[in-house]
Amino acid sequence: MAVDFTEKAKRYQAIDEIIASGRKLKWNQIISELWDKYNIKTSRTSFFRDIEDLQEKYQAPIDTDFETSGYFYTDPKYRLPRFYTDENAAKAAKLIKTLMDMVKGNPLYKEAQEVFESLSIENHDLSIENIRINKKPDNDRIIFVGAPNxxxxxxxxxxxxxxxxxxxxxxxxxxxxxxPRPYKRMVQPWQLIFDNGNWNLHALDIVKKASRRYSLGEMKNIQMTKEVFKLPKDYDFRKMTRGSFGCMCQADYLDYKIHLHGYAVRYAKNRIWGENQTIVPDKKNPGPNGDGIILSFRSNQLYSIQHWTWQWADEAMPLAPKELVDDWLDKRAKVSKMEL
Structure with missing residues (x-):
């Protein structure tokens, strides 16, 4: 079962406070105090694992008294650095954990989890004023929604x-x-891309001798060969395009002009969509509320821009290039012929 990072941090912090008190409590006494004072329930096995982690990962100078078997710090001045345990920091920790959960399953997730736990300890103010336990921080006021991966x-x-x-x-x-049907592919895997909730593989199609993007969820019968390739210097997808419209791109760059009004204006005007971007009022066609603009930029993501423009329905109208205008007109004609 996954451990909530903030709960683990609070447990470590409480153990630190108990040991730093100098009372040399035994393991069962510490477990009892964790519950009575901090409302933290833990088992004997978990407690000893926590002690081991504090010693090995965070160099806590913990030892046991020869006569009483009570725990104490060999350096009385030692205090564990502040975790994500105050209310605002706990929210931040929950936010990061939620983002990490969005990419759960990736082999890098475990490494990211370990880094997160280390950073939650190592990079914070060591002052006593900042060391405190908040039992129930409000962690559910920021959430992420969207189509499930x-x-x-x-x-x-x-x-x-x-x-x-x-x-x-x-x-x-x-x-x-x-x-028209599935085909076997042979590729050099270059890079993983997380795009709009979907994992894609940026790779070189060896047969077609061209880079392609493949959705991991659509791959079948995947196998690794013994053939080794040399990673090219220009493999990075970010060198191929700005990527403002996702991970689909083509070789040719085109100059785009798109009329927008309504909510589409508010959405688009504070983002960078391509090179040489400009936004000017559309005086010829200001739209029903007079807020019409012309968004201009240069990009090599034609297919994605075709989809993006169409999704705004009556709030967007392409002006250039011809490829975008023709696609939009073709879609409009097909929709007009549909019977509801």
Whole structure:
């Protein structure tokens, strides 16, 4: 069962306060005080594991008295640095944990968890005033919503993780949106990309000799070969595009002009969508509320921009390039012919 980072931090902090009191309490006395004073319930096994972690990970100078078997600090001045235990910091910890849970299953999750626990101790003010326990901080006032991620098999994660570490070619069966049926792919895995709740593999298609992005949830029968490749210097997806419209991009850059009004204006005006971006009032077509703008930028993400423009319905109208305008007009014509 996963451990709530904030609960673990509060337990460590309470143990630190008890040992630092100099009373040399035995393990069972400390467990009793954790419950009576701090409302923290723990077992004998968990307590000894906590003591071991405090000694090994955080260099707490903990020892037991030869005569009483009570715990004490060999350095009386030692205090454990402040954890995420005050109300605001506990909220921050919960926020980070929620973000981490969004990518659970990735082999890097465990490493990120360990780093998080270390940072929660090592990078905080050591003053006594900051060491305190808040039993029930309000941790549920900030949440994340969205479509649930498609479950990715553990074996897929394992193979891709190993292939990335060893620069090994992998094969899998995959059907893209334009394929009539699934095909076997052979690729050099370059980079994992988390885009809008979906994990994608940025890779070189060896047969087509071109970079492609593959959704991990759609990969079937994935296998790692013995073939080793040399990672190119320009493998990074971020060098191919700004990525403002996700992880889909093409080779050719185009200049875009899109009319927006209504909520689309408020959404778009504070973001960077591409190179050479400008936003000017649309005096010719100000829209029903007079807030119309023309958003201009340069990008190589045509397919994603086509989808993005269409999703705004009547609040967006493409002006350029021709590829975007024609796609929008074609979609509008098809919708007009639909019978409800």
């Amino acid at each position: 498609k479950s990715i098999p553990a074996e897929t994660w394992r193979i891709i993780d190993e292939a990335l570490k060893q620069n090994r070619v992998i094969t899998f069966v995959y059907q893209s949106l334009t394929d």
